[in-house]
Amino acid sequence: MAAVERxxxxxxxxxxxxKPARPVPPFPAPAQVVQLxxxxxxxYRYLYNTVGAPHVWWLRRVTPDDELAALLRSPGxxxxxxxxxxxxxxxxxxxxxxxxxxxxxxxxxxPHMVGKGFGFxxxxxxxxxxxxxxxxxxxxxxxxADHPRALPNYIRAGFKPVRQAQEEWPVPTHLxxxxxxxxxxxxxxxxx
Numbered sequence: 523m524a525a526v527e528r529x530x531x532x533x534x535x536x537x538x539x540x541k542p543a544r545p546v547p548p549f550p551a552p553a554q555v556v557q558l559x560x561x562x563x564x565x566y567r568y569l570y571n572t573v574g575a576p577h578v579w580w581l582r583r584v585t586p587d588d589e590l591a592a593l594l595r596s597p598g599x600x601x602x603x604x605x606x607x608x609x610x611x612x613x614x615x616x617x618x619x620x621x622x623x624x625x626x627x628x629x630x631x632x633p634h635m636v637g638k639g640f641g642f643x644x645x646x647x648x649x650x651x652x653x654x655x656x657x658x659x660x661x662x663x664x665x666x667a668d669h670p671r672a673l674p675n676y677i678r679a680g681f682k683p684v685r686q687a688q689e690e691w692p693v694p695t696h697l698x699x700x701x702x703x704x705x706x707x708x709x710x711x712x713x714x
Contacts, residue, residue, distance in 0.1 A: 526692040528707040529578060531665040534673055535685050538660040541653040542680030547646055550639035551606060555647050558601045561594050563587050566601065569613045573630035578667045578701060580693050602651070604631070604644050611635045614648045622658035629662070636669065645679050665689070667705055 570582050582590060593599065598619035604612040612631035618624045626648055631641055652660050662681055664672045690707065693699060
């Protein structure tokens with residue numbers, strides 16, 4: 523059995539039942555969001571690993587390449603990449619396999635772009651795209667491993683919290699992820 527670090531997070535589940543009435547915020551610099559028609563596993567892993575490392579994204583890191591490739595080809599799943607100056611600096615993944623409800627499965631920016639004003643416009647881009655296709659609802663979840671502004675930004679974009687749950691994650695230590703102290707579960711079952 524592989525060694526794991528026990529991580530405890532509080533997950534907030536959010537939902538949006540109608541298109542928000544808010545202006546579309548502009549990106550702070552020329553930017554382009556491109557939907558990947560058939561993302562390669564290696565490029566997807568680059569995005570997922572780079573964006574998710576500070577937030578302990580681990581599930582897709584342990585997904586075998588063939589399974590991940592099949593998932594990325596799934597009808598209803600789409601990956602959208604934010605490019606600034608030709609560089610991929612963020613992405614979001616939409617899961618519409620349970621249409622007419624669409625889940626914002628993954629969302630984020632590469633670390634050096636956080637705090638530069640691109641996150642909220644990218645989030646609004648995802649929300650507006652979903653509603654432009656006639657969805658009836660949109661869901662997302664965030665947790666205490668995510669950036670502290672994630673939950674307030676989801677609410678600002680029009681999502682409403684519907685419930686919270688505590689989860690324990692068995693994060694494999696061989697992934698080399700840095701676990702923030704506030705998420706660690708000690709041998710006695712206490713945080714920190």
